[in-house]
Amino acid sequence: MPSAPQRPLFSRGSWPEARRLADVLRQETTGGLLLLVFTVIALVWANVAGDSYEEVRQFHLGPAALHLDLSIEHWAADGLLAIFFFVTGLELKKEFVAGDLRSPRAAALPIAAAVGGMAVPALLFVLVNVLHPDSPEGALVGWATPTATDIAFALGILAVVGSHLPSALRTFLLTLAVVDDLLGITVIAIFYTEQVHWTPLLLALLTLAAFTVAVQRRVRSWWLLVPLALATWALVHASGIHATVAGVLLGLVVPVLRSEEHGGPEAGPGLSEHFEHRWRPLSTGFAVPVFALFSAGVAIGGVSGFTAAVQDPVALGVIAGLVLGKPIGIVGTTWLLARLTRAELDENLRWIDVLGMAMLAGMGFTVSLLIGSLAFGEGTAAGEHVTLGVLVGSLLSAVLAAVVLSRRNRVYRRIEAEERVDADGNGVPDVYER
Template sequence: MNTRRPHPDRRPGPRRLLTRTSWPEARFLADVLRTETVGGGLLLLGALAALVWANSPWSASYTALGGYVPWPGGAALHLDLPLATWAADGLLAIFFFVVGLELKREFVAGELRDPRRAVLPVVAAVGGMVAPALIYVAVNLAAGGAGLRGWAIPTATDIAFALAVLAVIGSHLPQGLRAFLLTLAVVDDLLAITIIAVFYTADFNPVPLLAALLPIAAFAALVQRRRTWWWALIPLAVTAWTLVHASGVHATVAGVLLGFTVPVLGDPRGTRGRPGQRAHPGLAEHLEHRWRPVSAGFAVPVFAFFAAGVSLRGADLGTVVTDPIVLGVVAGLVLGKTIGIFGSTYLLARFTRARLDDDITWPDLLGVALLAGVGFTVSLLIGELAFGTGSAADDHVKTAVLAGSLLSATLAAVVLSRRNRAYRAIAERDRIDADGDGIPDVYQHRPVER
């Protein structure tokens, strides 16, 4: 007996939110989720190692390692940086290069290319950044306003950390819900990059920034012609990074700009063949497959290792937990993200008379909104930019980000683990491939929203 429900787009009714993506997009998302999940586990290991070392009797060696300057003669180009700064400014440029590739792919060939599908993650991402910022500002204004410079700390979502948690507690959650979290995080990254460039740029020097346009243009000329010569592209990327860093703009912005230059669309002839066959991938997807493992498996975990090592030995915990910066960050991540994402989605559905897809419920969305409160990589980076690396306020930021992220992950686990059991039967149904063509029938008989 055929128990498959008709797709909601086949009958009159309100527009559906969080519907299933196409089969090619689902395969791409699965690849991304696998890489980011492994990267999230390595990130957690790096952060845990840093916390243990920083609170051990050998904590002085951890501090000395982060402060070691490998190239002390680079002052002329502002490259006399300690290892911890190289991790934040250098390795995270790789992370933001992948973000740039992902952003362009989403806007050109992904979920964000359709304005009707893009409106939900964009609105949710904006709500998920505005609400935490307002909560942080309110908490710190009530305490005198000394910590207001850190208003952007709780606005970022760490996709690797969040997906690692989701992989453990939500293995059978609907694909549309996973796609929503990933797309939401992509838009979140774009907004975070803009915040860093606009609000956390000190001692701006326009001359090196203008000079950086030359290697970026040369990089763009090569990739537009599909020239992937590593001996040319890597020196151009390093030159662009150096000049952006010398300009006073955070050097990771160079990674995003370079990612934006890479073409997304591949050979259209690659679409010929079986129904649902995916087009030949463009250079952006090719480079993303090459560099995402480097970003998720090395760059971000190493940054976490140097950034998360806050020492609580001898600290006055009473002072820490009552610090307005700590309270603002924790409240922003746990409450602000949940209110902003869930609330904006609910209001969008209410005022547009849209409904969630049949496979998804509002408790599912609540769990994802809680999970988006896992802020780590970019939150720690903004904390360093706002208060200075190694300052007392920066240590409090690290404590708050860790506490808020763990609390958000715990609450999300409570909600989503209960929902996960209900989706096991649906997951088994969606794997059915009766005609043996390698494409699950659900992607052929339930077309995505048009």
């Protein structure tokens, strides 16, 4: 009996998925622009009035009795980013429960690409710091810094330079970035947790269970859900595990489909979509930009200071991981999966399209900055160098991806125009040079 035909890689997705992706792109484009603005403000502020920047960043507030007397920088990284990861958890669950990736075969590609896109950058970081004679002691603790992809920046660039690229590529990048973030927060929980306090962790599981029961019963009352979510966040923070983990867990327990008593799965949007509609603007428009404001401020110290900083093995490892490791890992894994499954690219795509998307995944801004700060601490030379490495690596990845994808975008725009003419009966050839 002949085997079923292999589904092409990056085949055209469903119309609901394409419509949902367009909505996400519009919101993330705005978030990406805000992220860029706040990053520039942070750099200017740190280099023009560095003392005031540090005073504001290190200003403490919060109830000391609850061990929440944290600096503004900590509140941004531990608190606001939990909102970002909550939305990430909602997005990931929706992809695998109701999206085009509910099929294991369809989900295998972005998951494998995300794993490859994390493993190779980490390996390059380690190689650079092992082989470099001036590598500082303890540099290898930052191995996970170049492994993440920033959703807001990547999708923002894609919306600007890739308006005519096939929707399957956009879906691939979005899913890759979401899976990437989930793997990143898993790395943080496992490798950057120094000590676990079990009592608050067990209590956090109880409040998380109460939150789960409430949302599974489709409760939308903010006066019940918000206190349970805040309690879960505070207890996870007190346990020693990074508090952003709570955000992901809270997002993953929210139901995607409607229950039978609420009209069944075809009745309309479920609770997950309701929460995403409410919280994504807060995440992209406030939480992530404010985190960038208090994390990206690095005193460069002129041309000489910048040159010395980017020549540090830690910064070089991050730059190599983002600029080279991401595309090598993603394209290599995708090619290997194609060889093993004997799948072909969709007939409308070329491998240069995959390479452009993989380059765009080298924008590791938000989670990379978070991991770098956890690895090297705040106010240290290595911490500033790793931040600068993230900024330079993300910028180079954005420029290279923009060059490749803008060229491909012109090709697809021309093909789309020719297909419209062909639809009017003007006899355009079926084969185009790409």
